[in-house]
Amino acid sequence: MVGDLHCHTTLSDGSLGIEEVIAQAKRMGMDYLAITDHDTLSSANRAHILGERYGVRVIPAVELSAWDRARNQKVHILCYAPQKPDRLEGLCLKSCTIRTECAKDMISKVMERYPIPQDAVRMYTKGSKSIYKQHIMRALVNYGYATELYGRVNDELFKYPDGECLVTREYPDVNFVLDLIHSSKGIAVMAHPYMFDNIDLLHELTEKGKLDGVEVYHYSADEDMRRSLADFAQSNGLIQTGGSDFHGLYNEKAVHIGSMTTDGENLDKLLKLIQINEQKSKMRAVPKSE
Numbered sequence: 001m002v003g004d005l006h007c008h009t010t011l012s013d014g015s016l017g018i019e020e021v022i023a024q025a026k027r028m029g030m031d032y033l034a035i036t037d038h039d040t041l042s043s044a045n046r047a048h049i050l051g052e053r054y055g056v057r058v059i060p061a062v063e064l065s066a067w068d069r070a071r072n073q074k075v076h077i078l079c080y081a082p083q084k085p086d087r088l089e090g091l092c093l094k095s096c097t098i099r100t101e102c103a104k105d106m107i108s109k110v111m112e113r114y115p116i117p118q119d120a121v122r123m124y125t126k127g128s129k130s131i132y133k134q135h136i137m138r139a140l141v142n143y144g145y146a147t148e149l150y151g152r153v154n155d156e157l158f159k160y161p162d163g164e165c166l167v168t169r170e171y172p173d174v175n176f177v178l179d180l181i182h183s184s185k186g187i188a189v190m191a192h193p194y195m196f197d198n199i200d201l202l203h204e205l206t207e208k209g210k211l212d213g214v215e216v217y218h219y220s221a222d223e224d225m226r227r228s229l230a231d232f233a234q235s236n237g238l239i240q241t242g243g244s245d246f247h248g249l250y251n252e253k254a255v256h257i258g259s260m261t262t263d264g265e266n267l268d269k270l271l272k273l274i275q276i277n278e279q280k281s282k283m284r285a286v287p288k289s290e
Contacts, residue, residue: 001264003032006243012037013132015248026054028258034061039095040129065095066174081274082186083281096130102167103131109165133158134250178210185277189213195220217242217260240266
């Protein structure tokens with residue numbers, strides 16, 4: 001039993017649609033798949049139906065944007081199988097609005113440097129809940145101002161934290177996000193801790209008992225980093241997840257679905273926790289007899 005628990009579609013910043021992603025997961029021999037589009041659970045119903053058609057078990061999921069205020073840096077939290085997803089709707093809407101507002105400001109700055117049409121970026125955002133830097137770069141490539149999505153032009157404009165056209169704002173506080181995930185009866189996993197230098201935060205949140213797992217297997221962590229994360233997870237009873245973080249054309253590095261995975265042992269732990277949350281939700285939904 002194996003699963004890729006981190007991938008994206010055109011609903012956020014991926015280049016393939018839901019069905020294409022699920023079909024590819026089947027080709028790669030995945031038993032389980034989680035579509036973790038940024039700040040939206042819109043894929044859930046369609047992904048479930050398509051998963052049954054292709055013989056891939058799809059776990060409802062979302063990658064939530066959050067902010068570590070103590071260290072003034074961003075952090076991503078993967079939420080799996082929320083039993084009350086409606087409790088996350090307001091949070092998702094707020095984060096998508098923040099991202100789109102930042103993107104509009106970035107587009108204005110880019111247009112001061114490169115004379116591209118107003119709608120040059122929009123044509124690549126069809127179906128997406130937000131506008132992303134990758135969409136802007138694709139427009140610049142299309143109009144001949146760059147030859148690749150990631151390279152000199154991207155670094156000059158959008159390299160974190162001092163790109164000339166980069167615009168960032170604070171997302172909701174990470175503690176609030178985690179509390180909301182557990183209120184929705186979802187499972188909270190810190191995504192790629194080394195990507196945004198979230199190791200200190202990982203330790204802090206684990207001590208508070210706010211995390212259910214950590215993404216150990218991700219391309220942003222080398223072998224030593226993965227070993228360190230695995231040891232930490234083992235010592236603190238955290239589920240160890242893995243996923244490709246697939247974005248298709250928009251990947252910064254060449255990764256494919258199934259390039260990083262979650263093994264059977266940790267999938268089993270995740271599925272058992274999902275089952276416990278399902279039972280708790282059903283128990284609370286049953287009215288007490290008089």
